[in-house]
Amino acid sequence: xxxxxxxxxxxxxxxxxxxxxxxxxxxxxxxxxxxxxxxxxxxxxxxxxxxxxxxxxxxxxxxxxxxxxxxxxxxxxxxxxxxxxxxxxxxxxxxxxxxxxxxxxxxxxxxxxxxxxxxxxxxxxxxxxxxxxxxxxxxxxxxxxxxxxxxxxxxxxxxxxxxxxxx
Amino acid sequence: xxxxxxxxxxxxxxxxxxxxxxxxxxxxxxxxxxxxxxxxxxxxxxxxxxxxxxxxxxxxxxxxxxxxxxxxxxxxxxxxxxxxxxxxxxxxxxxxxxxxxxxxxxxxxxxxxxxxxxxxxxxxxxxxxxxxxxxxxxxxxxxxxxxxxxxxxxxxxxxxxxxxxxxxxxxxxx
Numbered sequence: 001x002x003x004x005x006x007x008x009x010x011x012x013x014x015x016x017x018x019x020x021x022x023x024x025x026x027x028x029x030x031x032x033x034x035x036x037x038x039x040x041x042x043x044x045x046x047x048x049x050x051x052x053x054x055x056x057x058x059x060x061x062x063x064x065x066x067x068x069x070x071x072x073x074x075x076x077x078x079x080x081x082x083x084x085x086x087x088x089x090x091x092x093x094x095x096x097x098x099x100x101x102x103x104x105x106x107x108x109x110x111x112x113x114x115x116x117x118x119x120x121x122x123x124x125x126x127x128x129x130x131x132x133x134x135x136x137x138x139x140x141x142x143x144x145x146x147x148x149x150x151x152x153x154x155x156x157x158x159x160x161x162x163x164x165x166x167x
Numbered sequence: 168x169x170x171x172x173x174x175x176x177x178x179x180x181x182x183x184x185x186x187x188x189x190x191x192x193x194x195x196x197x198x199x200x201x202x203x204x205x206x207x208x209x210x211x212x213x214x215x216x217x218x219x220x221x222x223x224x225x226x227x228x229x230x231x232x233x234x235x236x237x238x239x240x241x242x243x244x245x246x247x248x249x250x251x252x253x254x255x256x257x258x259x260x261x262x263x264x265x266x267x268x269x270x271x272x273x274x275x276x277x278x279x280x281x282x283x284x285x286x287x288x289x290x291x292x293x294x295x296x297x298x299x300x301x302x303x304x305x306x307x308x309x310x311x312x313x314x315x316x317x318x319x320x321x322x323x324x325x326x327x328x329x330x331x332x333x334x335x336x337x338x339x340x341x
Contacts, residue, residue: 023340040177044338046185053339
């Protein structure tokens with residue numbers, strides 16, 4: 001199996017937001033785009049300055065073929081999360097305030113079933129095939145991953161910015 | 168993923184520090200295994216430390232397995248540690264409730280086993296042929312059934328348990 005990092009992104013935000021809503025944005029993006037979703041680690045701790053929430057979503061993956069697979073690693077950290085009450089249309093809403101940092105790394109895994117690694121000659125053949133025959137397909141997959149990342153980023157940013165107007 | 172004889176998901180970790188009701192979490196775990204037809208639930212380890220001023224300490228290992236059919240078996244192993252757990256009284260929505268405060272750490276390891284009855288291990292002169300037949304069966308005929316159906320079902324079980332525990336802990340993001 002070989003893994004190539006395609007791109008990475010970091011989103012920072014401070015202000016009013018809804019943690020569950022933010023998580024749902026990522027979940028719905030994954031299901032819309034056909035990604036399987038694994039929550040590797042989830043920690044929450046109550047501190048004097050507010051709640052600390054850390055979620056690692058890895059691997060968030062989609063199989064393009066039997067040979068290539070797109071993988072996202074999403075690391076979400078929410079710090080100093082405090083309860084606040086905001087007014088919207090004369091209604092009182094319970095919201096959260098704090099800082100959010102989301103780091104996303106996107107990579108492509110090739111030969112993820114390790115089919116071409118059983119013998120040295122297979123490995124050589126795979127390298128040749130990858131370089132000369134499969135590269136246009138891999139490039140196409142990379143474009144798909146970049147587009148998916150752009151959509152995820154815009155979904156998260158628009159969700160977080162919408163929350164800003166609630167204050 | 169290739170349809171190997173033994174497979175599983177990566178290890179899931181849930182960490183929580185703050186308020187939670189320990190008995191509710193344990194009841195959730197027990198009822199999850201009962202609701203999902205896990206036929207064997209064993210407490211491999213159960214340690215309880217006499218409470219110090221910081222609080223009580225628990226270390227529990229639970230091994231559960233489910234024979235899905237004659238060929239496939241799912242397993243889930245939980246390693247639970249609770250530190251500095253104290254009983255506290257808090258006011259929630261205007262009501263006084265008794266709950267626990269402490270540090271909670273849960274690791275969920277999962278396994279999926281094929282040919283758990285070892286019927287394809289063979290014996291005597293037939294052993295190489297039966298083993299070859301098993302490999303052929305797994306890698307060519309059952310491959311997609313295992314990858315796309317059994318592994319997904321197993322993942323749904325593990326993720327379901329994770330979410331149930333998170334709900335019982337009262338975590339913010341579920």
